[in-house]
Amino acid sequence: MIGVDVAVVGGSFAGVSAAIMLARARRRVVIIDDGATRNRYARASHGFLGMDGAAPGAIHAKGLAEVLAYPTAQHLEGRVTAITGSAGAFVLEGLEEVRALRVILAFGQRDHLPDIPGLRECWGKTVVQCPYCHGYELADRTTGLLAWEAIPMHHSVHLQDWTDDLILLENGVEVTVEEAGKLARPGLRRQAGRVVRVHHSGGAIEAVELEGGATVEMRALYLVTWQEPASSLAQDLGCEVVETPMGRHLKVDDHQRTTVPGVFAAGDLARPYPSATQAASTGNRAGAACHQDLLGLLE
Ligand SMILES: Cc1cc2nc3c(=O)[nH]c(=O)nc-3n(C[C@H](O)[C@H](O)[C@H](O)COP(=O)(O)OP(=O)(O)OC[C@H]3O[C@@H](n4cnc5c(N)ncnc54)[C@H](O)[C@@H]3O)c2cc1C
Incomplete structure (x- = not known):
């Protein structure tokens, strides 16, 4: 069993960007990821600052290495299969049990072709x-x-x-x-x-x-794909979803809070228009907001 302040589900653009904010706030954060990013089919990723044209895997590896340089950050490879509990006492199941005060969902969207x-x-x-x-x-x-x-x-x-x-x-x-x-x-x-x-x-x-x-x-x-969350974890927790002509994504507020207390969401999962930069941006915001929530600073 691992005990942390924050568990981040999904370790791509959004998840790593969220985790780095928490690690820099010296909070214990674990990223749990099973390595199936949405853009894994592409040979190169474009438009991401400083990494235009790099292979998606190279960007992810660099981002992960940067966050893991902080002593309070950890990475678990594998899939989260269930999340139970509530703010202050979440339990994430998968290869290893993780207990966390807060959860950030950054597990992306699935494209239907x-x-x-x-x-x-x-x-x-x-x-x-x-x-x-x-x-x-x-x-x-x-x-x-x-x-x-x-x-x-x-x-x-x-x-x-x-x-x-x-x-x-x-x-x-x-x-x-x-x-x-x-x-x-x-x-x-x-x-x-x-x-x-x-x-x-x-x-x-x-x-x-x-x-x-x-x-x-x-x-x-x-073509224009139809998209939905890549896992049912959020719906199982009771997070509200928003329906758009392009598919379904999670409802979040300006602090990336879902409708379930203590659960934040970032990346494609929380935005109808996908881009690596936007995923990283909302991840950054979710990480900072989640930290402020731990301190009781969020209204
Ligand atoms: C073919 C294609 C090409 C693209 N090219 C570009 C591009 O050139 N430039 C650009 O800006 N955008 C591009 N995009 C969009 C970009 O890929 C997404 O906006 C971006 O990947 C979203 O990042 P994310 O962190 O939200 O989710 P993702 O990158 O999808 O990462 C989600 C992560 O969560 C993990 N995960 C899911 N469920 C679980 C679970 N239950 N437990 C543990 N881990 C889990 C997944 O394995 C994955 O690693 C492209 C998209 C596609 C489909």
Whole structure:
């Protein structure tokens, strides 16, 4: 059994940023992490200060080494399977039992992808969601934009700074008259028909196949995923969730407090729009707020 002031579940951008604040406040903090970060499919991570273009694993390893240089910080590899108790007396179960006064949840979100053969193999390489993360490297290619449940109108405009050869794959989703008007612009073609397969070579997309057998060539594909918390731990604790068109995330206040006393949340889990920098920023805030809560300074 390990006893700490704060247990942080998830040791990526958010979790490590939270833990370092607590370690610098000389509090005992443990990071428990099972190493499946959301961007593990990508070869490089972009836009993170001082580490633009570094491999996700290299950023995580550096961050973890920095926090573990503090004598009150610990790291446990493994998955937290349950959290019980309340503020001042939480118990986290997993490979090892951890008792903590406070808990910071930073275990990220899970992306749901459309079930199209070949698509998953390209995810994070040439099939992506965020143009700020990967658009520069994938620029000036014939690029698909996959409709899935809804027409991604935002991306249809957004992507014009990365390609002037964009194909909206309607994939069986109905386009309204208003949407059709907005989609009519140079550099954007509409392609009807359901996508049944992604053809690729080692994750490099080459074409999509439509129902009926026709293929459409492309060298990059964007889609908008549906996201939800990567674990049910927060819901099991009773934390409220917020529903958005992009999925579900945890409700937090300005101090990253969830609706359960003593439980904070940071990173993608607590924000609908994912980015490593934002995850680190909310982690930083959660760590400081959690420390102030331990001192009775938070209202
Ligand atoms: C393909 C792809 C590429 C991306 N590229 C970029 C990019 O270039 N630039 C950028 O800014 N953003 C990028 N992002 C977004 C970025 O990955 C996320 O915003 C960021 O990883 C969120 O950090 P986080 O700490 O909240 O969660 P995560 O990085 O997802 O980390 C959560 C951690 O918690 C652990 N965990 C989960 N459940 C448990 C449990 N029960 N017990 C213990 N540990 C647990 C996981 O294993 C993981 O290590 C990308 C996302 C994707 C999907």
